[in-house]
Amino acid sequence: MKHLYKKIPKIDELLNLENVKKSLKLYPREFILEILRDILNIYRQKIKNGENIEINLNIISNVFDEELHKKSQKNLKRVINATGVIIHTNLGRSKMCKDAINHIVEVAENYSTLEYDLENGTRGSRYSHVEDIICKILGCEAALVVNNNAAAIMIVLDTLCKNTEVIVSRGELVEIGGSFRIPEVMKFSGVILKEVGCTNRTHLFDYENEITENTSAFLKVHTSNYYIDGFVKNVKVEELNVLKNKYNKIIIEDIGSGTIVDFSKYKVYSEEDLVQNSLKNGADIVTFSGDKMLGGPQAGIIVGKKDLIEKIKKNHLLRALRIDKFTLAALESTFRCYLDEKYAIENIPTLKMITYKEEDLKFKAEQLLDLLKDLKEFSIEVEENFSIVGGGSMPKTKLKTYVLDLKHDRFSPEDLEVKLRNSKIPIIVRLEKNSIKLDVRTIEEDEFKYILESLVELRCY
């Protein structure tokens, strides 16, 4: 045993290994030392356990490379989304457009006018950078942005409805992923929830019967990825508008995804109400997410009447819910794309993926097939299938797509799924009817090479 201990090299010796020397130029010294100490400790432990091991600098050098690779991997890393779910909440929802990315980099690398008024050389407001462009695109009087839509609803209720009654249809008391539940959010915001109607049907008179002096608002909530079919009735914003005027109340709508583009123009079936229409039809405040249908960064966007938004801006909660400069940059650039709808469709990834033409998807699938066709141990076919938008957006919309059905000679679909998930760039796939589907709708062409690489690497197993 003693003789084995003696074979363990000194740290100084290891620091002279070529690959270790190289790594010292790329990583902090202490990080590298820790890896080396860990390796040596493992050897000591093995010797102590009486294992008969071989120790030499060559082996240690190889172990070091492996450990360095493992330890230098980021926890939050890119993946390839082959699921066909465009707004995949677990995979980061919307991808950002190039304009937004460039803007984030510019603001990250430099000082900026975040809270500086260039015209007057005085302190400015961080919110002013996006308000004008949002108002222009949506035709609203005022706008404010916070951390996410959940925060938006909270600050709206806290400012405008605290200690008063807010009327909500029972069909809209929903839970949205990540434990966001409307009744609890209302309670948390100090609002008295008055539920009306039934799960499947709510009428205008239900709302009217519940109005008291202490009622401040009607709250409409988008039911996200939940819907009931059949004997159903919802009260629309334009109907509530009549009550609102008669009784002098306000209408707040959590419209969830925040669709701005009329997708029927692009032959995409959608039942989403546009944010602009909700405002036109009488909603005083509308809130929505920045990273769903808008295709921007995580944010909660509050739009509507100027006097109400001004009140929200004075709420001290705003300081805790405020967005950072990167979000602000990305939001401004994303909204700017919408000045020209065609530009928005072509440049905002979420919109581009929703409006993909069928023939383009087919072509893309065939291209990927062509790249992978020589891999002998796989049998791959192009198939028609459906993608969904995801993120609780357009739940009834099935988008016709093309997928690659992937089978392996030896690995079961379940094993293959795990292996793809553990690739250098993880590939997240759909496991359907006992086979692997790669939906090309959410895969970029420049990701094809990584898929090829991963499949080639599987041969080594």
Ligand SMILES: *Cc1c(COP(=O)(O)O)cnc(C)c1O
């Ligand atoms: C997604 C969603 C939310 C939550 O939005 P976040 O931006 O994730 O906080 C709230 N309400 C509705 C209707 C939604 O669809």
